[in-house]
Amino acid sequence: MDAFAGLAMGFANALTPINLGWALLGCFLGTAIGVLPGIGPALTIALLLPVTFKVEATGAFILFCGVFYGAMYGGSTTSILLNTPGESGSIITALEGAKMARNGRAGPALVTAAVGSFVAGTVGTLGISFIGPVVVELALKLGPAEYFSLMLLCFVTVSAVLGGSALRGLTSLAFGLMLGLVGIDLQTGQPRLTFGVPELLDGVNVVLVAVALFAVGETMHLAWRHLEGNQEVREVGRLWMTASDWRRSLGPWLRGSLLGFPFGVLPAGGTEMPTMLSYYAERKMVRPEHRHEFGTTGAIEGVAGPEAANNAAAAGILVPMLTLGLPTSATAAIMLSAFQSYGIPPGPMLFTQQPVLVWTLIASLYIANVMLVVLNLPLVGLWARILKIPTPQLYAGILVFATIGTYGISNSVTDLVLLYGIGIVAMFMRRFDFPTAPVVIGMILGPMAEQALRQALTISQGDWTTFLTRPISTAILALALLALVGPRLWGAFRRREAA
Amino acid sequence: MNQPSPARLQAGTPRADLAVGLVVVALGLLVLYAAWAIPDSPLYAQVGAKAVPTLVGVILVALGIGLSASAARGGWSGGLEEAMAAPPTNWRALGLLGAGLLVQLALIDWLGFVIAATIQYVLVCAAFGSKRPGRDLAIGVAVTLGAYIAFSKLLGVNIGAGVLEGIL
Numbered sequence: 001m002d003a004f005a006g007l008a009m010g011f012a013n014a015l016t017p018i019n020l021g022w023a024l025l026g027c028f029l030g031t032a033i034g035v036l037p038g039i040g041p042a043l044t045i046a047l048l049l050p051v052t053f054k055v056e057a058t059g060a061f062i063l064f065c066g067v068f069y070g071a072m073y074g075g076s077t078t079s080i081l082l083n084t085p086g087e088s089g090s091i092i093t094a095l096e097g098a099k100m101a102r103n104g105r106a107g108p109a110l111v112t113a114a115v116g117s118f119v120a121g122t123v124g125t126l127g128i129s130f131i132g133p134v135v136v137e138l139a140l141k142l143g144p145a146e147y148f149s150l151m152l153l154c155f156v157t158v159s160a161v162l163g164g165s166a167l168r169g170l171t172s173l174a175f176g177l178m179l180g181l182v183g184i185d186l187q188t189g190q191p192r193l194t195f196g197v198p199e200l201l202d203g204v205n206v207v208l209v210a211v212a213l214f215a216v217g218e219t220m221h222l223a224w225r226h227l228e229g230n231q232e233v234r235e236v237g238r239l240w241m242t243a244s245d246w247r248r249s250l251g252p253w254l255r256g257s258l259l260g261f262p263f264g265v266l267p268a269g270g271t272e273m274p275t276m277l278s279y280y281a282e283r284k285m286v287r288p289e290h291r292h293e294f295g296t297t298g299a300i301e302g303v304a305g306p307e308a309a310n311n312a313a314a315a316g317i318l319v320p321m322l323t324l325g326l327p328t329s330a331t332a333a334i335m336l337s338a339f340q341s342y343g344i345p346p347g348p349m350l351f352t353q354q355p356v357l358v359w360t361l362i363a364s365l366y367i368a369n370v371m372l373v374v375l376n377l378p379l380v381g382l383w384a385r386i387l388k389i390p391t392p393q394l395y396a397g398i399l400v401f402a403t404i405g406t407y408g409i410s411n412s413v414t415d416l417v418l419l420y421g422i423g424i425v426a427m428f429m430r431r432f433d434f435p436t437a438p439v440v441i442g443m444i445l446g447p448m449a450e451q452a453l454r455q456a457l458t459i460s461q462g463d464w465t466t467f468l469t470r471p472i473s474t475a476i477l478a479l480a481l482l483a484l485v486g487p488r489l490w491g492a493f494r495r496r497e498a499a
Numbered sequence: 500m501n502q503p504s505p506a507r508l509q510a511g512t513p514r515a516d517l518a519v520g521l522v523v524v525a526l527g528l529l530v531l532y533a534a535w536a537i538p539d540s541p542l543y544a545q546v547g548a549k550a551v552p553t554l555v556g557v558i559l560v561a562l563g564i565g566l567s568a569s570a571a572r573g574g575w576s577g578g579l580e581e582a583m584a585a586p587p588t589n590w591r592a593l594g595l596l597g598a599g600l601l602v603q604l605a606l607i608d609w610l611g612f613v614i615a616a617t618i619q620y621v622l623v624c625a626a627f628g629s630k631r632p633g634r635d636l637a638i639g640v641a642v643t644l645g646a647y648i649a650f651s652k653l654l655g656v657n658i659g660a661g662v663l664e665g666i667l
Binding site for chain 2: 050051053054165167168170171174175177178181185187188190191192193195219220222223224225226227228390391392393395396397399400401403404407408411413416417420428431432433446450453454457458462
């Protein structure tokens, strides 16, 4: 099915009153929870997953699309008004946005972030609609050997390329792989790493791990070094951009969107790199008379560009998630687990077997995007009020909801012990600068990689060279190797040059 | 922050980093032991049940050794901006928070979610410096009751009313 026919069908489905209602509810909940300091889109979706217990698949995914875009939007509001980015992608927004807010320009910063998110969301969603089917065509030609190589590439890029240290990133990934192994082995039926605990036979729930990492661990880490006193929430002021603000934002919006989307689509998924690149690009390209605003009073270009890059990359991440079934960010991993809980495995077959679901989902992304820009600016006063919840009540509430969400899955105290235990691990991970996203990705991709490995070896009748004799697989493995050792070799080379 | 000057390194930080490395090694050994304990499958499989767990165990041990080596060269966490700017450990906050978690674990099956979570709520508020436990109790009851009703009535998820069974 081509993109236009697909979109027509998708919109016809998504525009029913009930589905519009789900999109609206998703946008509202996503923004309201995403705006809470320290809560990013991954945790927002994880906390709202229980909704899927009652809602049929299409409705639930429309809801999640709204939540996803809403949480991204809410996160930028927090970055600007409170200077506490909820996820790595909005760190850069906080950099310039908080400075603008401190200088009484919170209003323009919020507007440029909102409109920038809209522009990026539109570019990104257009990208999904037209690139998605192309990727599906290619993906259908890939066998298990290529899939396995692709997953290895994902492992390397999410853990070793992004973030501060390859060693620590890979350790996080291995921890996630370990968690993913717990439970009954699908092929042989053997219990693995369960240590005789019957509750572990079903495996560790990925939502539990995400909530432990992002909510419990974060709360504990804050308590560890807690100082009394509340953070100051900046006043919103007038939501108005001058003609000059519009002129200065337009270029960064478009450049940020075009820069961010490809980064999301590649398995190098991650929003840090494109936001950072966009920031540096805008700082270079800004007109000389505004250059001094960067890092001092806050430059609007430094909010518009990175915010657009962040949203476009986040939309781009949906391409590998929907077409290949490969999650390359924590948020995508949680969405994938939601698909799994409905027994709908994402991947190239999704487009052929569930075309209605896929295209309704894509159409809802457009709708959510429009809803957000229409709803959120008038409601920004409400979001700012949510930010004024005092720290004690906020984190107590987060812990209570983390607990009920986990306990609701299984009614088992064992799960709560796991939740708090992994939370303690996450606290130390924060302290010692281990990234947490690779844990979630390793946990969900690990079992998929093992399955692909087994299928590939079954097809090749046990011949391990199959990964090297198939050209596409070889090329992907070479890329993975390059991503793993390339930066280090380059560094060694540079040092020798310098010496 | 690539090369923190020795003067800025906190005393004892390399030792803390070394502990992290050794914990990762220990975790790897634990995975290796658990992989070894998986009985051999009667079914033939090219990649059996043990293969991937063993591999993950080996990787963890290797990474742990790498982290320990990095700690021996001076460690990494002392140079983190966040760690250097951090105030001292707040034992009171950590203790109250830990108590809140333990209370939840001990009471949820017995007294039910609403009561256990309300106590947890008050303890966590206190951990983050709230001085008005009475008000926290009132908010806690409202929040947990609201959550309970949303889950059990709207979503149809049974989360156990405990001793309040019949009242709720």
